[in-house]
Amino acid sequence: MTKEPLDVAQLAAVDARQAARLLSGVRAAALAGLRPPASPRPVIGESWKRTLRLGVDPEQGARTRLLALDEIEQRRQSSPLSTILPTLREGLVTVADAAQHIMVVTDADGTVLWRDGNKAVRRKADGIGFEPGACWAEESVGTNAVGTALVARRPVQVYSAEHYVRSHQSWTCAAAPLHDPRDGRLLGVVDVSGPAATVHPATMALVTAVARLAEGELRERHLTSVERLRAVAAPMLCRIGGRAVVVDRNGWTAAVTGMPPVDRVPLPKVFRPGRNWLPSLGMCTVEPLPDGWLVRVDAPGSDGPEQCPESSRVVLDLRQPRGWTVSVAGGAGSWTQELTPRHAELLFLLARCPEGRTAAQLAGDLFGDATRTVTVRAEMSRVRRTLAGVLDHRPYRFADGVGVELLAPAQPCDLLPHSTAPAVLAARSPGG
CATH class of the missing domain: 3.30.450.40 (GAF domain)
Structure with missing residues (x-):
């Protein structure tokens, strides 16, 4: 009895009928809760388990x-x-x-x-x-x-x-x-x-x-659309005093004045003209443009806080198998941001460790290799641009006074099913 996952493509290339028969026996045993004659590939075995639960x-x-x-x-x-x-x-x-x-x-x-x-x-x-x-x-x-x-x-x-x-x-x-x-x-x-x-x-x-x-x-196509927006925005910003930035509908910067340039301004899931609090800029006044937004940043000391106040509440929603969000609510308003798979992993790890994690610890959690700190720091820099005032560093953690609620799937084995991070795999296992 082999314990190695089946190399389906190689087996099928040699003898398709034999491969089909063997896989049929593996599937039948797995679905019946019996020990299969060979191990299914991990991506298949995990999918079978999810489907059984469904x-x-x-x-x-x-x-x-x-x-x-x-x-x-x-x-x-x-x-x-x-x-x-x-x-x-x-x-x-x-x-x-x-x-x-x-x-x-x-x-x-x-x-x-x-x-x-x-x-x-x-x-x-x-x-x-x-x-x-x-x-x-x-x-x-x-x-x-x-x-x-x-x-x-x-x-x-x-x-x-x-x-x-x-x-x-x-x-x-x-x-x-x-x-x-x-x-x-x-x-x-x-x-x-x-x-x-x-x-x-x-x-x-x-x-x-x-x-x-x-x-x-x-x-x-996206780069071309940003260039078109830049052609419209550049002369407009020349006539504006103070700090302002023009971004496309996804927050990518086309032009900027009065402040250091940034590649992207993270925008809330729901974004409208008027007064808005943006995590990376503070309070802003937003005006619509064709295929984008003009964002005027309030001067320091205005009536809006520069960062999310300490009374903020963060809800990390990981209940769905294919989409995850982080929501922040506080005195400056509320907003929701969709998460990439990597950022969902990082925020899950920080939500589980209120005391915080160093870059080396997060590298071990994500990759099983504590030396991959450069990758972790780059990703955490992106996350902190989205959650300015909510996340601290040295070590990385949610800021003091920020309430964090983690919404996880009813079944631990359904947590972030895309993830191969050792810490997530451990959390999926019974008692994790």
Whole structure:
């Protein structure tokens, strides 16, 4: 009996039928709570456990209602992924069609927005509900490349009986997440799927490479939009006295006057014209611009505090498998900020350790390597720009007088499922 996780791609390349039989036995034992004949890959084993807790039917899944055509179209038009669809198609559809595969693009909820590729395979996909408007998140259909990549936040390949639902086991799927380079937000996934017998070891690498290429295109489009905003903002700021900055809708700086330049001003989740407290600037007056904001910073000593007051209350919400937020409420108002996966990990660690953590301790918590302090300090610098006045350093900790509430999943094993940080893995385990 082997204890090493299965190398599915290598085994399938040698003997696809043997791989399918072995995986089927592993899945059956795991779902029955028995000792399997081999260990599933960690990303698959963890997904099976999550799916079991969700109560998904292992035979048929939980077929969800297909979205109406008008709602699908509305999601397509509002998704940033629509701008990079030609890049995804150019990189994947021709290859997928020739290999008897299809390409699928979903949003961050796992809803299929676009599908292209081999016609015969598309008809087969209709038979299992893998079609536009269907939800392929884990809570709907269990372990699959789309849903599991959304949770794990990294590329995932799922082969044959690694799928949780039996009716999906004649398929192989490879998916990679797509992120918005402006704020790190998860936008969706791109997936290549087809009959399990057609699995190819290079599919995962190809899907990952094309996903990175598409994210690069989004980054270039963003830089171009900031340049356009800068052309409008620069002459405007020349006529303004005091401190002011022009930012795009995501807080990226286009122009600045009267203060040191910054790459980005963290903006609350809900941001409106008028008086606002920004964690990195203090009290400001905000005016709308085309595709951005003019932010005038109050002079020192004005009626608004420069930093978040000591009576602040912080709520760190990690209950969801794919989205996490930090909310701050105090005398200056309240705001909510979405968190990147890394910042969610860091704030979780600090919430668990009121006495604080040094950079070396956090490096050990995150990477199992106390020497990686440079990476930790860089990330903590970014976090502190978002939470100025709320976080202290030497050691890193929540400031004195700040009340912190940690909202964790009901099941510890569902905590930050994307994370491989040793301290998070320990917190997921029983008694952690």
